[in-house]
Amino acid sequence: MVKELDEKNDALPDHVGWRLWQASRAWQAEFAAAMRAAGHVWFSEARAGLLGHIPRNGTRQSALIERAATSKQAVQQLLDGLEAEGVLERLPDPRDGRGKLVRYTRKGLDALRDGDRIKLQIERGYIDRIGEQRFAALMDALRSLDAGQADASGEAPGSK
Amino acid sequence: MVKELDEKNDALPDHVGWRLWQASRAWQAEFAAAMRAAGHVWFSEARAGLLGHIPRNGTRQSALIERAATSKQAVQQLLDGLEAEGVLERLPDPRDGRGKLVRYTRKGLDALRDGDRIKLQIERGYIDRIGEQRFAALMDALRSLDAGQADASGEAPGSK
DNA sequence: TCCATATGGTCAAGATACTTGACGATATTC
DNA sequence: GAATATCGTCAAGTATCTTGACCATATGGA
Numbered sequence: 001m002v003k004e005l006d007e008k009n010d011a012l013p014d015h016v017g018w019r020l021w022q023a024s025r026a027w028q029a030e031f032a033a034a035m036r037a038a039g040h041v042w043f044s045e046a047r048a049g050l051l052g053h054i055p056r057n058g059t060r061q062s063a064l065i066e067r068a069a070t071s072k073q074a075v076q077q078l079l080d081g082l083e084a085e086g087v088l089e090r091l092p093d094p095r096d097g098r099g100k101l102v103r104y105t106r107k108g109l110d111a112l113r114d115g116d117r118i119k120l121q122i123e124r125g126y127i128d129r130i131g132e133q134r135f136a137a138l139m140d141a142l143r144s145l146d147a148g149q150a151d152a153s154g155e156a157p158g159s160k
Numbered sequence: 161m162v163k164e165l166d167e168k169n170d171a172l173p174d175h176v177g178w179r180l181w182q183a184s185r186a187w188q189a190e191f192a193a194a195m196r197a198a199g200h201v202w203f204s205e206a207r208a209g210l211l212g213h214i215p216r217n218g219t220r221q222s223a224l225i226e227r228a229a230t231s232k233q234a235v236q237q238l239l240d241g242l243e244a245e246g247v248l249e250r251l252p253d254p255r256d257g258r259g260k261l262v263r264y265t266r267k268g269l270d271a272l273r274d275g276d277r278i279k280l281q282i283e284r285g286y287i288d289r290i291g292e293q294r295f296a297a298l299m300d301a302l303r304s305l306d307a308g309q310a311d312a313s314g315e316a317p318g319s320k
Numbered sequence: 321t322c323c324a325t326a327t328g329g330t331c332a333a334g335a336t337a338c339t340t341g342a343c344g345a346t347a348t349t350c
Numbered sequence: 351g352a353a354t355a356t357c358g359t360c361a362a363g364t365a366t367c368t369t370g371a372c373c374a375t376a377t378g379g380a
Contacts, residue, residue: 321380323378326376327376329374336365336368337367341362341363342359346356348355350351350354
């Protein structure tokens with residue numbers, strides 16, 4: 001592999017968005033690999049994104065749709081898949097004949113447990129890499145960022 | 161919309177991975193919306209991810225494949241699309257009969273220019289939200305994280 | 321020089337994730 | 351009750367990415 005001279009590393013991006021994207025991708029790849037290695041072969045990033053919005057005690061499907069920033073149909077399809085995998089189950093909502101409740105199965109709760117363990121492992125790795133202080137500053141900044149936008153931002157698509 | 165009592169906010173995730181993912185998604189949504197509003201309707205996140213690996217003076221397709229963490233076929237398909245949109249063009253590599261060079265068209269360079277402007281706008285918004293210091297700490301942590309892993313990490317798939 | 325092997329790129333087919341549009345069933349509001 | 355809104359589903363299409371197979375050109379060594 002010859003290093004061409006006229007292709008010297010002419011500035012790859014170094015702005016917040018790029019850095020966030022790269023960091024997020026790296027984290028997800030590491031996490032997904034560990035989850036699959038732990039036997040949760042059904043795991044995918046899209047599914048993880050949805051599960052992140054489902055608290056341990058379950059939720060109503062409609063509430064889930066509000067939280068996730070996608071269309072209700074996308075949420076539904078992910079739920080279909082997770083239900084077929086036996087990670088979740090859907091029950092009729094006793095308080096609303098139209099609604100459904102989503103909750104974890106035993107298998108789903110096991111996955112959450114493994115996920116928590118893996119998260120801690122990855123976090124330890126990060127602290128080793130950049131130090132406790134930088135890591136704390138990172139979390140602080142990310143939390144502030146989140147808090148600062150909660151209101152504005154965009155509409156979920158497909159909600160016609 | 162009635163607030164059910166037994167559904168009170170039972171801990172949504174608050175770990176690095178989740179925060180990074182949310183922050184990354186928010187940034188990308190904001191950026192993509194602004195790009196499309198600026199007339200670059202061909203813009204998508206996947207395409208942006210690829211363009212981020214193409215320096216302004218172009219690159220060889222094979223070098224691009226090394227940088228992007230996906231299969232050569234995925235890269236090719238994205239390039240096909242971007243070429244069809246007139247954002248990029250591919251030329252035969254004069255130094256390697258097999259190779260191709262990828263470079264921006266006028267349209268592509270215009271988009272890069274608008275992109276730079278939008279990035280700065282978003283960055284200013286972030287600084288307004290969380291303050292200069294937190295923002296600097298965020299960038300510092302993200303850069304350290306990136307530097308600290310450059311070596312390890314995973315193989316690109318599909319490279320059989 | 322010629323052959324084996326590696327590399328750069330393409331074609332094709334399938335899986336996943338997501339989007340839009342249309343539609344029933346139940347709630348809510350007046 | 352009737353009009354309207356909400357909840358969920360079905361169906362079809364698009365974008366992205368994956369794997370596998372395949373040529374064409376380079377490269378390295380006998």
